[in-house]
Amino acid sequence: MSRKFLMGAKLVRWSLLNIAVLGGLISLAMFGGGSATTYAAPAPNIRVKAIPAFARKYGLPCSACHTAWPELNNFGQVFRDNGYQLMNERDSPIWQNPSYFPIAFRITPNWHRESTNEQAIDSIPGGGTGNNTIAGRVTQAGFDLSGMDLWSAGTLYKNISFVLLPSSDPTAVWHFEAAWVRFDNLKNSSWLNFRFGRFELDNLISEKRFLFLSNNGGIYQIYHFNVPGSTNNFGYGDNQIGIELAGHSKNSYTRYSVAMLSSNEGGVNLTTDVVPGAPPSNRTYDVNLAFSQAFNAGSLGLERVGAFSYIGQRPTYYQTAGDGTEQLVGLGNKPFYRVGVAGDFYFNKLEILPLFMYGHDNAYLGSDSPSTTPLPGGAPSPAFAGGFVEAHYYVSPQLVFLGRFEKVNVTQQALVNEGSVPNNYGDVTAYSVGYRWYPIMFSRAGLAFHNEYSISKSVGIVPESGDGTGLPPLFPTNGVWSSSVFIGFDFAF
């Protein structure tokens, strides 16, 4: 969602304290009259997924597959791993009422406040005589919409599943977030499943199914981090395009995934993005490996640990035309990799999700140098390390409290030759808290009241947030604090 900050922090400062009033008013409007307003409405942030179409198909409540939607529990994980099948010989569409259509949609009407300090702003709004660029705070707040997901997913036939997910930003500019077909249980084995298309990497901790929606909290920082100065555009949380061989034990305690993906960040039209006009992609392929193992810890619940690695390449220059004005194909590929470990630990009602990742880019990517030229003297291979710890406390299937701490440190700067770059340039620290309350939870639709606060500090760079906008600070040594407050109704039907 776009975030055009307005000046005038004083005008909106009061709004934080009015959250209580807003929450109460919205509550009254929705529920106070006693009318059951279970609208068939859409609802989430564009990053998260829940599919009531499956609940309608099988008659199961949201809570059967989700700890708190959209996050999956192990039953939901098995269902997904089986190719959206319960394996009861009733999964093929031929068993469905012909009027059933596997469509679900989601959007989140919301009120949110965004505030970022250390922004390079005009000392005199509108500029003019005497104007200087100064560091200031930019704050904006108001009612808004999230993007929208329009899900279609299910089975084409027994053991052939699919997903088609057109997704829009709040202004209804659409792209295909995911689109794939999967051949399940090859040779009657759950260990052999083949997928073709654009899909989320097999992350143990999914960013597409997590429980945060605000601009700052609505992403995992580490999943989109690249060392400042590196030309690498890879984000581990972004959907990629390619093929995947995956498998799992019957109860999905053991899972693996091997994927071969175009080296273009999931781009379409052989470019590096899903929107028109993106730079062309190169002609190489990346590989993602993921493995996880769950253990039954008795009354504590199911404990899962896993590891992953992504090995990829990105171009360092392009074949061109028009005297260099038109880029044709990415060339001079140089490697990078991401490796990490993650866990999903239950302590009865408390769930802890830790993740650690290490990232490393080739020096050519770090120094933005064509591979046909010698590296600038002393150009290092940039690297970073970090992760997060997230906690969920499930009071009941209908109420979950959330918290997360994130930390990403640049362990090797890319821009060492520029002299003024501090050691912590690009480091990120983030905190998020909130809760989700699901007043209804049945097999036709889902509604969640979502309340979240998130704040991040990034040193010297534009804060990485859900909308990707903002300004760098005046000085690379300055830390930029960016905060989000989010109140919304998350609908899925």
Next chain:
Amino acid sequence: MRVKKALVGLALGSLGFLAVGAPAARAQSHVNAPDPSLGAPSVESETASVGGLTGHAAAGKVLYRRFCIGCHGPDGNGEGMNAQWIEPKPRDFTAAVFKCRSTPTGTLPTDQDLYNSLERGFVNSNMPSWNPLTPQQRADLVAFIKTWSPRWAKEKPGSALVIPAETPVTIESILHGRELFQKMECWKCHGPAGHGDGPSAATLTDSKDNPIRPYNFSTGTRFKCGETNQDLYRIFMTGVDGTPMPSFADVIQPNDAWDLVHFLRTLQAESLDTKESALWKTYVAAHRADIKPIGPDPAAGGQ
């Protein structure tokens, strides 16, 4: 200071919402309400013993609300909000009549039987395998399911059927099983070729007068209550309570039952390669002219 303000706002917003919105919304839907939403169980406290596990009804109640209530309902009577869309209908736990048992017809199943049903699910129905739940969770659910009927407090489960060792799979065994299939009129429901299309099939109803279809052997790779020869033996020796499928325990001897098992396996030849179907195909190829069709006896006025 700003962080503090935001957190205060978050907290106050939460309190405001929960104080006003939650009770109102809860009152709108008994399905989603906490404990009071579930009907009063007939047995206040129950446990289940499965292997080395002890299931507890209190823990199972939470799981029931999360996973089962949509179909089996807040009162455990199989009338959840989705039941109207589901065929076959969800089980009515208040009647304590269960299809898959190791115990004689009419008796309560063992805890292990219920546990196995949860683990296996029911093929050709909306009841999935709950194998993704932990063993302790499944045991807890078994304990809670038993709170819905007073029968569990008054009666003990029947004695589990002892399944004798399987007899060798021979063509003689299959042929004898085929004779039994004809003689015991299994074909009247299951059809001469086991397609579930016998002359009585369209008239069948379960104990709640819901239409019910006989099992189609030709397309199924699994049975309602298992997939092995032992499971098949158990099914017709204990019957499928609540359906027209009776128990044959008092009608046939164990060796005859194994012969019938071996013949029924040949009916799955279209969907499953079994030892029995391989034997049968070889026999049919050589003796096609000698094989009498299954169905009404012409001597008795049939066709």
